[in-house]
Amino acid sequence: MRTEAISINPATGEEIARHPALDGASLERVLAAASTAFADWRTSSVGRRAEAFLRLADTLEARRETLARLITLEMGKPITAAGAEVDKCARLARWYAENLPDLLADETPDVGGDGTAVISYLPLGVVLGVMPWNFPLWQVLRAAVPIICAGNGFLLKHAENVQGSALALGECFRAAAFPEGLFGVVHADRALVTGLLADRRIVGVSVTAGVAAGASLAAEAGRHIKKSLLELGGSDPFIVLADADLDLAVAAAVEARFQNCGQVCIAAKRIIVEAPIMDVFVTRFVEAARGILTGDPLDPATRIGPMARVRARSDVHDQVCRSVAMGARVLLGGEIPDGPGAYYPPTVLIDVTPDMPICAEETFGPVAAIMAAKDAEDAVHIANNSDFGLSAALWTADVEAADRLARRIEAGAVFVNGMSVSDPRVPIGGVKRSGYGRELSHFGLREFCNAQLRWVRR
Template sequence: MRTEVISINPATGEEIARYPALDGPALEKVVAAAYAAFASWRTNGVDRRAQAFRRLADILEARRDALAPLITLEMGKPISAAGAEVDKCARLVRWYADNLAKLLADETPDIGGDGTAAISYLPLGVVLGVMPWNFPLWQVLRAAVPIMCAGNGFLLKHADNVQGSAWALSECFRAAAFPEGLFGIVHADRALVTGLLADRRIVGVTVTAGVAAGASLAAEAGRHIKKSLLELGGSDPFIVLADADLDLAVAAAVEARFQNCGQVCIAAKRIIVAAPIMEAFVARFVEVARGIRYGDPLDPDTWMGPMARVRARSDVHGQVCRSVAMGARLLLGGEIPEGPGAYYPPTVLVDVTRDMPVCAEETFGPVAAIMTAEDAEDAVRIANDSDFGLSASLWTADIEAADRLARRIETGAVFVNGMSASDPRVPIGGVKHSGYGRELSHFGLREFCNVQLRWVRP
């Protein structure tokens, strides 16, 4: 059993800090504190909950200049993007605070002369959250805020390499005067964390992770009749039809593929281009990708930093090498640079087919796999030929046709003439191996609620 983890700066390879892991008795104290806090928090009116989250939004904004560098040091995100992540988190928190009363209001369906009926969204208990490192604050708050707004407690099992961000978030909740322990950190051995699902005080688990980890936690939750919500990544198609605005599509495709060094669940991982514009699209895409400034993430002019881990870089490079061996053509990048850190250059592959690793697997790094489609029908076929189904981006001048095509794309979201994005006003989630359930909007708020009916007969 591990007693500590070491946080490594992915830009330099140097040690940042060491964090102790909880043992069984220490973990029990965290769970007990969360459950005790939930018992009082659930009785708070919606207005008092909203006030607490407004304080949290204020604190996130006030601590932006401390939180952003921490994100950069721990996982390599460029400092400008790290600051933008903090800003986005504050907007998320404030949106829920401002809309909470409406989102949790009772519904009163008309049942005619059979009396009156009311439907309420009531809290369930303490929810376990297993979160990834690619957006150390956003991923956590995207899950925790709606769950806690609904009156539940939240226990965070964050990724090993972003423990500093986890504890910084915990301090923000404490500064916002949330009940002590309502937002808890359960950094412990995997077996101990998984074992929490057997605890009657834990009512469910929300997971953003890989397929294997998500399936394992969902199976354990199911064994104990507990709710699970899974977001397990994707291989999102970015479809460019022949009538699309080429300049806009190329600019969006480059950003959608290489932002956060390609380490985004809803990144454009399979770029599917109609044959008549393929040559022009590829030429412009490579030109723009070649101009990406990548390097020191603390430099405000850097757009793409290192990958989060050297091991992750090795995995992505292996996918590239195996795909090239299978016939893909490398047009840009594809070589591990010399020197310290987990840097990997923007990489572009063409002549990609379904069976190649950069297409068949999720590529969680700065690698663009460009595929050719004969027409719109073929593009939809290629897009659906995947085990994943998180989101998609579709580029065309024909908006009516786009709506018809979008309904046939097997993903949880389709963005027409825009890159995939997450926003508190709309749900995010997938189908197939990308998982199930929805986060954000009123859907995320109600995922871990008791939808209670009260029917009063005359």
């Protein structure tokens, strides 16, 4: 049984903090507090909830520098990007606060002379959230804000290396005067956390994780007839057709592949380029990637810091090595640097085939796999030749053709002439082994609701 989580600064390899795990009694206290808070919160007015989330947005903004530094120290995100993550979280809370009356409004389907029908979106209870480390605040709040806005409670099981961020979020909810315990933090042994799904007070689980962890939690939830929402990553295609604006496409592809050191679920992991422009695209892409400033994540000029863990770096390097052994060629990077920390250079591979690990598996690091397509039809075929289906990007000057092609891409979202992004106004989620369910927008708000029908006949 694990008794504590140890946070390691991935830039230096130095220990930051130790966080003791909860025992069974402590876990019960957290769950009991969440259940009690939910009993009050579930009947709260939309106005009360909106005011609380406006306070949360203000709290996040007031603590921006402290939170950003914590993110950087715990998982290596460059400080500028860490600050942007805090800003995005504040905008998320504010957007839901401002739009909550419309998002939770009753619906009144027309049943003619057969009476009056009303559909209300009512909360279910306390939801367990199992969250990853790559966006220590955003990933949590992307799940928690809509769930709590709907009137539910939320218990966070965060990744071990970002326990400081988990506790800091708990402090933000307290500072924003949410009911005590409504947002709880449950760092505990995996068996104890999984056991929560057997408790009647837990109504479901929202998971952002790898496929194996997500499948295990979904199976446990299903065993107890509890709802699960899964976001299990992707191998997202970034398609560039011959008529695309090459300057914009190259710049977006570099950003989409290397942001957050490539540790993004919706990153451009397979770059598929139509044959007539393949050579010039590769030349420009490699030149741009070579110019990315890598270094100290606390330096505001740094664009790529270390990966979050040495183990994660080893996994990515292993994918590169196995792909090279199968015939891929390295045009840039591909070597573990000397020195402390979990650094890995921007890496570019070509002559890549779909069966190589760099394509067949999710690549969670700063490695770009560039593939050639004969034409648009072939590009869509290559894009769909994956077990994953989270998001995709498609670059072309023919927007009408893009809409037809996008409908055939097996992904939860397709971005035309733009990189994949998450935004509270629109849903995010995948198909195939990328998971099921949706977060954000009204879809995310209603995932853990009872869509209750009340039909009064006259």
